[in-house]
Amino acid sequence: MSRYDYKPLDPSKREFRLLHILPENDATSEDKSSIDPVRCTVSHASLDSAPPYDALSYTWGDPSTQTTIVVDGADFLATPNLEAGLRHLRKKDEIVTLWVDALCINQSDIPEKNFQLKQMREIYVQAKSVIAWLGPSSENSEEAMKWIEDYGGRSHQLKIGSIGGPRLISLLDALDGRDVPTDEAINEEATIFAADLREQLSPANSWHADLITALLKFFKRAYWNRIWIVQELASASNLIFVCGSDTASDNAIYDTLRLLRNFTQYQNLKWNRMVQETQFVKPSGVSLTQINTSRPINLLKFRRATHPAPLIHLMRTFRFFSSTDPRDKVFALLGISRDADVLGLRADYNKTCDQVYADAARRLIHAGYLDILGLVQYPKSVPGLQSWVPDLSRIHYRAPLQQRSLERKGPPGSTRLEPKFFASATKENIVLRRENTMAPDMPLSLHGVRVGKIEQVGLHWENEGGVGRWLHELQRLSQLGSFTDDNDEAVKYRAQAVWRAAVADQEIRQGVRKPRLADEKVHTAWESFKESDLKDVDEKALEDVGLSYYCEWLQTVSKGRRPLLCESSYLGIGPSETEPGDFVFVLLGSDLPFIMRSESDTSEKMQVIGEAYLHGIMDGEVMEKNPEIETIELC
Structure with a gap:
């Protein structure tokens, strides 16, 4: 069978491709077998008049391992995770229409790739739903998903942790007989939920190790570390998480993560008190503290933000995330940053990685964001980087000496550095002269x-x-x-x-x-x-x-x-x-x-x-x- 050959898109019509997964029962009789390939067709549509479709959010997986699907009667090599996702989403008697980046963008056509990248956020915004494919069921993910939908869903209904709702740690302290602030809204249903949660997460219970291990492995999946999903999730009007044949709502996932984070804080405080008062020894083995809740919480927090954040905040927050192409550590964030256009940054796959990183760093410094220099670390794996250009391909960083946070009371999308330091005493000084500072071959000079x-x-x-x-x-x-x-x-x-x-x-x-x-x-x-x-x-x-x-x-x-x-x-x-x-x-x-x-x-x-x-x-x-x-x- 021949290889799939892309037909060109018309940028003047804001065209993009849609993938149509043919029904499972659509195959001819000789094709019906346990290894029946996923069969699809492709159509062109305009963002100005697109038919209903869903968009897929997923992680590519190892690009060196590929499997075959059939697109318009021709072979197409897809990663196993994508093939598994399409197979799981395929229906018996209906066509499923999706936008999938690996298939709907000709990855070998750089001009097309650059143009489609400009449209990507709008593609996700217009989708009926964004389906977050976490991969096939494995390592007891069924138990994790069931627990998330149950306890995360109940927490969301009770508004535990949300503004105006009861706080989990206050509920747990009340159960322990400790004083809580009189302005806390404690109600019976929330108290019963907190008692149930404490029982569920208690290390004394026989199921504790299995449950915590299932949640730990679920939130360690590669999906939670992929840089592109930041934009995909932030742009979704409706979001559903799918793992194997199980589903969980966006709110259930988010509230579960906050439950786990806050319960861990409560548990640490409780154990520290017990250690001081009774020489209590903390239990060993698998622990809630091993679950990295910060990355998925940040992902879903940006989805809930009222206003887009500046690029420097996005780059610092998601610096731990990974990408197949290291240039995407910048490109994947441009569509959801509030100042990419002002900075003059746009995705261009004609540029080398060192050029992309240097251009981003130079423009951020010129805009006054000198904290980009705080991401400079050694050794650097990207060849050609000057000392002042951070190697953004890294996924391991030492903790920054300041954190950049969203300013809730300032102008929309504004941020602040914390804690407050004032080494230069003022931010009113000119950092760079305007002339020629954007030219890539010009030296970078600062005043100090x-x-x-x-x-x-x-x-x-x-x-x-x-x-x-x-x-x-x-x-x-x-x-x-x-x-x-x-x-x-x-x-x-x-x-x-x-x-x-x-x-x-x-x-x-x-x-x-x-x-x-x-x-x-x-x-x-x-x-x-x-x-x-x-x-x-x-x-x-x-x-x-x-x-x-x-x-x-x-x-x-x-x-x-x-x-x-x-x-x-x-x-x-x-x-x-x-x-x-x-x-x-x-x-x-x-x-x-x-x-x-x-x-x-x-x-x-x-x-x-x-x-x-x-x-x-x-x-x-x-x-x-x-x-x-x-x-x-x-x-």
Whole structure:
């Protein structure tokens, strides 16, 4: 049988292709067998007058493994996951009409691909439904889907976690006999649900391990990590999740994820109290904490957003997601960002990956989003990237020192960086001159202040004994600095610098805010351990004095970083690649300082190593001294 040959689309008519899956009973008698191939036809339609259709959201899977389906009487090679999805959606006696990217776009025709990409969001918006195909049933997914539709559906009906509804942790605390705020709307039906949920998720029950394992494997499926589904789900007017022969609603999935996240928080708080009060030992084995709820929650949260977000927020939020083509880490987000047109960014598969990443980074920097430099990490796998261009193909990143969050009270779609740092004191300075800055062959020059040279660095973070060693390394460096007086105030200042630098002067997110480290927590740490060698401080010691959340964030922020001492005056933390002889700069318009390195002994050009925290310069102290402003040419 011949290979399928695409007929060209007419861009002037805003044409796109639709796939029609023929009924299962449509095959001729000789084709009826257990391995009857999926048979389809293709038609052209205009977005201005399209017939009813659904759109498929799925993950391609391994492109090197392919299976054959029949399209317009010709063979078409599809990935096994797509073939399985089409087979599951095929009906016995009806034609099913779908839009499927791998089939409806000629992937080898770059001009067509570029044009269809511009229309993709509208294709998903116009679809009757978006069908999120999670793959065939396996690893007890039937139990996971049933539980999701039951408990997630009931949570949605009861509005648990939504504005104006009862909060799960308050309901659970009430069941434990603990006081809850008088303004909480606690009702009998919600309380019964919370009791049932607590029973379901209790480690003491025989079914606990099987249920948690099923949910864990369900939310570890490749679907939840695919960058294109961000746009597909955000654009859907109606969304249904399909796994094998089971279905679950969008709301049931979202509420289940929030139940699991909030119950995990409650469980951690409860266990921490029990450890302190009774020497209780947490149960081992599979745990709710192993379920990564943040990625799918973010996916579905953007679907519910009232206004589109800026590209920088999308890129930072979904930096962990993957794509078959690394250029799609940018292209897949352009259609749902509110400022892609203003930035002058559009999908162009004629460009190489390094060109796509450099163009995106340059335009974001020019728009004032210097936090894109916070995504710079090493090693880089994309050839040709300059130091200031993040390798966006990565799926593993150290935690950023600031989080970019949607601003609920600001202009539609606006965002903020948290916690609030003000290293450059103001954002009103011109970051770049306009002329020629967009030309890809032009050097990128920024303005900033040189704080000083790195004199000492500590050891990299390690999980084994990491908490105590991390604190001890900061304590050791603090005793090498110029603030080595032994009077009480100097000793207390050094201790404060250690405890704040260890967590980059911040706490874990609290509701809609991510605050700086509270003074009372610094005081608690200082009073509790001022007579101790900090290398002996471990997780339990911090939990025993009420600093369990401090310990949690310490372990998050320290990974991929190392302690450092700058000019014998500033204690802080920076990327693990930081070396003695590197420089600290505060860039005009940036909240954070950056570590940079001379390209060579004879060059003034600088390489970006990454963002840093330095105690004593995070609130504009350096800028108060009227320092010299340098022009820094990056390489």
